[in-house]
Amino acid sequence: MEELNRKTVEEFKQSTKLPVVVVLENIRSAYNVGSVFRTSDAFLLESIYLIGYTCVPPHKEIKKTALGAEDTVHWKHFPTASTAIESLRQEGFKIFAIEQAVNSKPLQSVDFTADEKIAVVLGNEVTGVEQATIELCNACIEIPQLGVKHSLNIATAAGVVLWEIVRDRIKAFQKS
Numbered sequence: 001m002e003e004l005n006r007k008t009v010e011e012f013k014q015s016t017k018l019p020v021v022v023v024l025e026n027i028r029s030a031y032n033v034g035s036v037f038r039t040s041d042a043f044l045l046e047s048i049y050l051i052g053y054t055c056v057p058p059h060k061e062i063k064k065t066a067l068g069a070e071d072t073v074h075w076k077h078f079p080t081a082s083t084a085i086e087s088l089r090q091e092g093f094k095i096f097a098i099e100q101a102v103n104s105k106p107l108q109s110v111d112f113t114a115d116e117k118i119a120v121v122l123g124n125e126v127t128g129v130e131q132a133t134i135e136l137c138n139a140c141i142e143i144p145q146l147g148v149k150h151s152l153n154i155a156t157a158a159g160v161v162l163w164e165i166v167r168d169r170i171k172a173f174q175k176s
Contacts, residue, residue, distance in 0.1 A: 012072045017046040018169055019117040020162070021088060023095075024048065025081050025133060026124045027154060030055040034065030035155030036122075041069035043166045048075040049084045049119075065155075081121065081133040093117040097137040098161050099129040100150065104142035112165045114172050120161055122154050 007015060022040055027033055033055050040048055050056050056077050057063070057070040078084040088095055096110075098120055112118060121137060123129030134140055143152060143160055152160070 009068075009072055012041070012044070015044060017044050018166055019093075020045045020165055021047045021049060021093060021117075021119040022158060022162070023081065023084055023088075023119055023121040024050055024054045024154075025121055025129060026052040026127075027054040027122070028125055029154070030059050030061030031065045032125065032154045033059075034062040034067075034070065036158045037062065037066035037069040037073050037075075039155070039159050039162055040073045041066075043162055043170075045073065045162070045166075048073055049088075050075060050077045051081050051084055052079065081130065082136060085119075085121075085133070085136045088119045091117065093119040095119045095121065095137045097121045097123075097129045097134045097140045098143070098157060099123060099134060099140050100142050101134060101140045104140040107141050107143050107161060107164055110139075110141055110164075112168070114169050118165055120158075120165070122158055122161075125154055 022036055022045065024033060024036060033050070037048060055062055057075065062070050085095055094116055096118065121129050121133060141161065143157060
């Protein structure tokens with residue numbers, strides 16, 4: 001662990017986080033939730049907001065894929081997406097739904113500036129982000145897909161979007 005320059009749980013909790021929050025709306029699979037915890041830990045994200053019937057820690061399936069990240073990443077549960085989004089707005093976050101929708105922007109065309117506080121909403125594995133939630137967001141982002149299937153697993157989609165958001169921030173963050 002020393003050679004990999006990994007933080008301890010305590011060091012992680014005390015570290016300055018990237019101002020990025022992942023909002024998981026009605027995710028059915030606790031394994032997917034655990035995977036997003038693990039990605040959020042890897043990128044030192046601020047928090048995960050769990051909405052509706054999305055599983056919350058402690059949960060054995062979250063634990064299996066999170067590999068301990070459920071103990072490092074800060075999380076909150078909200079009964080509805082609207083209450084979570086209102087909280088994020090009050091804290092100055094710009095909120096993006098990750099969904100294939102009318103007027104959605106291709107991920108590669110969105111410029112995320114290093115000083116912006118960003119929240120991304122990922123929705124149910126079958127039905128996606130609810131339309132009422134999309135309407136509360138600043139914009140909708142779509143991951144371009146070129147094959148026959150036009151959907152990604154929620155954990156995969158989270159990884160793709162979060163990398164796009166943090167990749168330029170990592171350089172600046174590591175210098176500070």
